[in-house]
Amino acid sequence: MAACRRKITVHPSTKHVTVSLLPKVHVNIILFQPPEVEHPLARSDPRAVHLLEVLRRRTGDTFDAGLLNGPRGRGTIEEIGADFLRLSFVWGESPPSLSLIHVIVGLPRPQTARDILREVTALGVTALHFVRTDKGEASYAGSSLWKSTEWRECVINGAAQAFCTRLPEVTHGDTLAEAIARLPAGTSRLALDNYEAATALNPGNLPAGKPAAIALGAERGWSAAERDLLRASGFTLVHLGPRVLRTETACIAAVTLLKARLNWT
Amino acid sequence: MAACRRKITVHPSTKHVTVSLLPKVHVNIILFQPPEVEHPLARSDPRAVHLLEVLRRRTGDTFDAGLLNGPRGRGTIEEIGADFLRLSFVWGESPPSLSLIHVIVGLPRPQTARDILREVTALGVTALHFVRTDKGEASYAGSSLWKSTEWRECVINGAAQAFCTRLPEVTHGDTLAEAIARLPAGTSRLALDNYEAATALNPGNLPAGKPAAIALGAERGWSAAERDLLRASGFTLVHLGPRVLRTETACIAAVTLLKARLNWT
Numbered sequence: 332m333a334a335c336r337r338k339i340t341v342h343p344s345t346k347h348v349t350v351s352l353l354p355k356v357h358v359n360i361i362l363f364q365p366p367e368v369e370h371p372l373a374r375s376d377p378r379a380v381h382l383l384e385v386l387r388r389r390t391g392d393t394f395d396a397g398l399l400n401g402p403r404g405r406g407t408i409e410e411i412g413a414d415f416l417r418l419s420f421v422w423g424e425s426p427p428s429l430s431l432i433h434v435i436v437g438l439p440r441p442q443t444a445r446d447i448l449r450e451v452t453a454l455g456v457t458a459l460h461f462v463r464t465d466k467g468e469a470s471y472a473g474s475s476l477w478k479s480t481e482w483r484e485c486v487i488n489g490a491a492q493a494f495c496t497r498l499p500e501v502t503h504g505d506t507l508a509e510a511i512a513r514l515p516a517g518t519s520r521l522a523l524d525n526y527e528a529a530t531a532l533n534p535g536n537l538p539a540g541k542p543a544a545i546a547l548g549a550e551r552g553w554s555a556a557e558r559d560l561l562r563a564s565g566f567t568l569v570h571l572g573p574r575v576l577r578t579e580t581a582c583i584a585a586v587t588l589l590k591a592r593l594n595w596t
Numbered sequence: 597m598a599a600c601r602r603k604i605t606v607h608p609s610t611k612h613v614t615v616s617l618l619p620k621v622h623v624n625i626i627l628f629q630p631p632e633v634e635h636p637l638a639r640s641d642p643r644a645v646h647l648l649e650v651l652r653r654r655t656g657d658t659f660d661a662g663l664l665n666g667p668r669g670r671g672t673i674e675e676i677g678a679d680f681l682r683l684s685f686v687w688g689e690s691p692p693s694l695s696l697i698h699v700i701v702g703l704p705r706p707q708t709a710r711d712i713l714r715e716v717t718a719l720g721v722t723a724l725h726f727v728r729t730d731k732g733e734a735s736y737a738g739s740s741l742w743k744s745t746e747w748r749e750c751v752i753n754g755a756a757q758a759f760c761t762r763l764p765e766v767t768h769g770d771t772l773a774e775a776i777a778r779l780p781a782g783t784s785r786l787a788l789d790n791y792e793a794a795t796a797l798n799p800g801n802l803p804a805g806k807p808a809a810i811a812l813g814a815e816r817g818w819s820a821a822e823r824d825l826l827r828a829s830g831f832t833l834v835h836l837g838p839r840v841l842r843t844e845t846a847c848i849a850a851v852t853l854l855k856a857r858l859n860w861t
Binding site for chain 1: 840845
C-alpha cells in the first residue's frame, strides 16, 4: 500500500554505502521529538540514513515529516554536512485522533511483540498493554526489547508506516487485573479465547461507535482464573473460528474487526 | 494462540544439537504428502528435526499429523534410527472446507510475499493469486521464492500453523485480467484502493454467506487502467481508512473482514 517513493537519484557522496548494514525501516513520514528539530540531525541517525540512502534526498529536497503526538508537515534538507544534516520544517495540521480501541495481550516472545507493537500501532489504537499471564513465559518480560528503548522504536516505526504522528499508550509487565483497571468506563469488552468462547468475534456483536477493548492471551491462552477475572470484569469471550492463528495475526484480525465497527475512524 | 506444546523432555541423543541452526517452523500439525507416509522419514527432513528438537518426541511418542488435502490424524514414532525415523499413522476425519474467499494481490517484494503466503493460508482462503501489476516491480516475479518450491513451503507452513491439511490454490505471475477470469461466477468483488475508494471495507457491505473476492495492489497501488478493469469486472473500490498499512497487514485485515461476513466458516 502506497509508500512514498519518488524518482531515485544516487547522491555521489553516498553511493558506496553498504545497504545491507542499514537499519531496516518502513516509514512513510519521518518523525521527530519536538526538541530534536531545533538541532542538526547526526548523519549516523537512522532517519538521516533513511533520508539519504533509501529516499535518496539531496540538498534542497523535501520530505514528509511529523512531530511526535503533534502536527505533520514538510521537512527540507538545507545542508548535508560531513557529520550532520541541517533541516528546516513547515508544520501543518495534526493527524486525526487514534481509534477508541484498547488492546490487552499476554506478553509474547520478543519477535512477536515487535510485530504487534509495530502493526497494532499502524492500525491506530489508543492503548496497548502487554500483561503477565498465568501461562505466559515469565522470561519474556525481561527481554532487551523491554529493558531498552527498542519497544518504543517499534511503536514509532508503526506510526511512521501509517503516516501518523500519534503514539498509543503502551505498558508492559502489569498483571491482567492492572491492565483491566486502566480501561475507561463504558468500554465494550471482548476477550479472544480458543477454548470456551461460544460465539465468533463479529463487528455486529459490538455497539457501533463506542470505545472497545480486546484482550488476547499469548501462545498458551488464558488460565481458568484469568477467564473468571475477564468474565467478572465484563468481558465476553469470543473466537476467530477453529483455525489456530499466530498471536500477531490474531491481534491484527481482532483490531481490524473493532476498527470496522468504528467505520475505520 | 494455542500452540501444541507439551512437557519438554530432552532426548539424550539430541541435546547437543545447535538449535539456532534449525529451520524456523511454526506448526501445530505435521503435514505429509500421501506417498511420503509409506516410507521412513529422513532425519535431515525439517519435519524430523521439528519432531525431535522442538517437540522433543522420543520413540513411542505421538504427534498431530495430516495428509495434504486429506485427513488429520495421529502419528507415532516407532523407531529413531541414525538416518531415518520410522513412523506409523492413524487417520481420522478431514478438516472443514476452506472459506469461500479468493485473494488477488499485486506481486510484492519476496519477504512480503512469504508473509502473505503463510498468513493468508493460515486464515483459510480458497485461492490466492499473485499478479503482475502496472506499478509493480517486475523483478519480483523472478525471485527464487517463485522459481523454487519455497513458495509452496510457505503455504504448507501456513496450513500447519492453522492445524489444517487443506492448501489454497496459488498462482503467480498472471495478469490481473487473467486472475479475474479465474473467479467463480457469482463472487462478490471488492478491491482495496487508497486513492479513489469512497467507502470503507465493512462486512456489512457484502451479502452474507456468498463467495467473495478481494483484490489488493502491491506497494504502489493500481494504475488507472487497472482501476477501469476492476470496475468493468464488477469490483467495488473500498478502503481501510486513512492510515497506510503494510501490504501483508492489509491482506490480513481484508481477509478478516470477509471471514467475519462468512461468520468465520
